[in-house]
Amino acid sequence: MNSSAVSLQEIVESTVEAHRGKIGPLMPVLHSIQEKLGYIPGEAVPMIGRLMNLSRAEIHGVMSFYHDFRSEPAGDHVIHLCRAEACQAMGSALLEQHARARLGVEFGETTADGLITLEPVYCLGNCACSPSIRIDDDVYARVSAEQFDELIARLQGEE
Amino acid sequence: MMAVRIFVPKDATACALGADAVAESILAGAAGRELDIELVRNGSRGAFWLEPLVEVETPAGRIAFGPVTAADIEGLFEAGFPGNSDHALSLGPVEGIDWLASQQRLTFARAGWTDPLSLGDYRALGGYQGLERALGMEPQAIVDEVKESGLRGRGGAAFPTGIKWQTVLDTAADQKYIVANADEGDSGTFADRLLMEADPYQLIEGMTIAGLAVGATEGYIYLRSEYPHSRTVLTEAILRAEQEGYLGNGILGSDRNFSLELRIGAGAYICGEETSLLDSLEGKRGLIRFKPPLPAIEGLMGKPTVVNNVLSLGAVSTILAEGPAFYRDFGTGRSRGTLTVQLAGNILRGGLVEVPFGVTLRDLVEGYGGGTASGRPVRAIQVGGPLGAYLPESQWDVTLNYGALANIDGMLGHGGIVVFDDTVDMARQARFAMEFCAVESCGKCTPCRVGSVRGVEVIDRIIANQDREFNLRVLDDLCDTLENGSLCAMGGLTPYPVRSALRHFPEDFGD
Structure with a gap:
């Protein structure tokens, strides 16, 4: 077993242990692993299964049901662009087009430099000041195409 | 001399509009001028069109400025801020802002006044009086008061809360549970979010009272992952409530126990449906369960479970503090308490409006909302979230309550009001309703899982004018199947936006 596999095993064990005794701990466990690693590696699934007495199919079923869980790493930053009605009423469809063209990706894809993953989201609860996007844990309101470009430029400048 | 207290909201929308930068600029500007200020990050009042709304505490009350950007701060200080309110951004006393003053705040009475995490502030504004009263009452007496208040579920289904309890x-x-449904997924809604970020102890107190009422010692808040700000506030609020003896074993020195855990969803609209939410809490795919059994009998882990919306549980704190008559007397007919709506979408003055039942949709959108943000005429209003009907102008004089909306094939739902101007393409909105259902269906029942996909295809054919009459009949038939054959409201109500768009805006569907 190589060193990275050992550390993954340790991460999974400590995470499962931290949630032991809770009811229905699978979701908190998956969230926690994803917060630590950015995604849930395929090799982690059987480890979780053994420790929690779940089949790989059960874990895969849960991971694939929810939009949030990733089996592949995302970019350094994730942009969630709201596609729901309140944002539609304020031109989110155009912002969506602009974002795809600006980043050169479709929803669910990551830019070639690995910097940004673009995801759809259905409501950020910021509907009085639409259209909205979320970059990592920060929400932005009344986002114009120009402001979107500024935010992207800022992310690129950080690299 | 006392430091001048300045308030800058830390609510998600305020932050999305630059409140953090405003707060930093105020601190820097005050430091540069050696002014003695105390910066408080309060919750929002829900007047989102005025955010970031900065307030200064004065002997004559709180003076408001808004909407303020970081770039305005230097000019504000030069005009004498915080000592002088003579500035173009000054709104005068916050209690004089008509948009807020004309509301009747009950659930949101405390929102925006204080640091949401301060238990001292919460108590000073009447918080935890309900719990203290409930601790001296028999469980049945607590349930009776909730029944007498006429409180109905505020999540959308409007089921009488007392009956559920x-x-x-x-x-x-041997074990019962309280679950707060904080999976507020409807577009155009943010009332739960505002409550959790501006007044989190109201929810925590309501859940604790619910625990005492039904004999549950464990509670869960199921919060959607799209609300990172709420997560931060609730995490800290639960911790502080535990430290001060409001949660845990021996609440406030009594022999009663109630513990609370925050759980985070993972991006699934369907988990706002209570049985799907329960499966998710159990660590499963969020599939709808057949009812019966009701969650009240076999809920979380098969145990009797109260599942209530955030606002419903919050209202319980008020009911127990003030008595059931206080809450009941706010309402009309079977709609009790206050009406909480959220003005969203293409709206000039968007935000949270809490008023007595009895206002019309037009009062809200034209009065409070001030029409569209774009300045163009309003064309369609979707009430009640993505499963709510699109209403044309002929229906805007409807009084907003559960019954009146049902009479015109609409629903109040969680009170989301999304305004569209005359550039909207209603065929596209109808198509989106089906598309959304296809994306978010849990997949358990065929009408919803397959019908939504077929719905998108059929609407595409109608728009393209292929076999128009035939495809309109197919769509109608499909909508019947979804409405009557789906297990839950997701499939059952998706035809509402579709049919209302088709019925009221047929000119948008090609031909």
């Missing part, structure tokens, strides 16, 4: 109280079990 009675069922849980009457069901014998």
Whole structure:
């Protein structure tokens, strides 16, 4: 077993242990692993299964049901662009087009430099000041195409 | 001399509009001028069109400025801020802002006044009086008061809360649970979010009272992952409530126990449906369960469970503090308490409006909302979230209550009001309703899982004018199947936006 596999095993064990005794701990466990690693590696699934007495199919079923869980790493930053009605009423469809063209990706894809993953989201609860996007844990309101470009430029400048 | 207290909201929308930068600029500007200020990050009042709304505490009350950007701060200081309110951004006393002053705040009475995490502030504004009263009451007496208040579920289904609690109280079990449904997924809604970020202890107190009422010692808040700000606030609020003896074993020195855990969803609209939410809490795919059994009898882990919306549980704190008559007397007919709506979408003055039942949709959109943000005429209003009907102008004089909306094939739901101007393409909105259902269907029942996909295809054919009459009949038939054959409201109500768009805006569907 190589060193990275050992550390993954340790991460999974400590995470499962931290949630032991809770009811229905699978979701908190998956969230926690994803917060630590950015995604849930395929090799982690059987480890979780053994420790929690779940089949790989059960874990895969849960991971694939929810939009949030990733089996592949995302970019350094994730942009969630709201596609729901309140944002539609304020031109989110155009912002969506602009974002795809600006980043050169479709929803669910990551830019070639690995910097940004673009995801759809259905409501950020910021509907009085639409259209909205979320970059990592920060929400932005009344986002114009120009402001979107500024935010992207800022992310690129950080690299 | 006392430091001048300045308030800058830390709510998600305020932050999305630059409140953090405003707060930093105020601190820097005050430091540069050696002014003695105390910066408080309060919750929002829900007047989102005025955010970031900065307030200064004065002997004559709080003076408001808004909407303020970081770039305005230097000019504000030069005009004498915080000592002088003579500036173009000054709104005068916050209690004089008509948009807020004309509301009747009950659930949101405390929102925006204080640091949401301060238990001292919460108590000073009447918080935890309900719990203290409830600790001296028999469970049945608590349930009776909730029944007498006429409180109905505020998540959308409007089921009488007291009846639900009675069922849980009457069901014998070794363990019962309280679950707060904070999976506020409807577009155009943010009332739960505002409550959690501006007044989190109201929810925590309501859940604790619910625990005392039905004999549950464990509670869960199921919060959607799209609300990172709420997560931060609730995490800290639960911790502080535990430290001060409001949660845990021996609440406030009594022999009663109630513990609370925050759980985070993972991006699934369907988990706002209570049985799907329960499966998700159990660590499963969020599939709808057949009902019966009701969650009140077999809920979380098969145990009797109260599942209530955030606002419903919050209202319980008020009901127990003020008595059931206080809450009941706010309402009309079967709609009790206050009406909480959220003005969203293409709206000039968007935000949270809490008023007595009885206002019309037009009062809200034209009065409070001030029409569209774009300045163009309003064309369609979707009420009640993505499963709510699109209403044309002929229906805007409807009084907003559960019954009146049902009479015109609409629903109040969670009170989301999304305004569209005359550039909207209603065929596209109808198509989106089906598309959304296809994306978010849990997949358990065929009408919803397959019908939504077929719905998108059929609407595409109608728009393209292929076999128009035939495809309109197919769509109508499909909508019947979804409405009557789906297991839950997701499939059952998706035809509402579709049919209302088709009925009221046929000119948008090609031909």
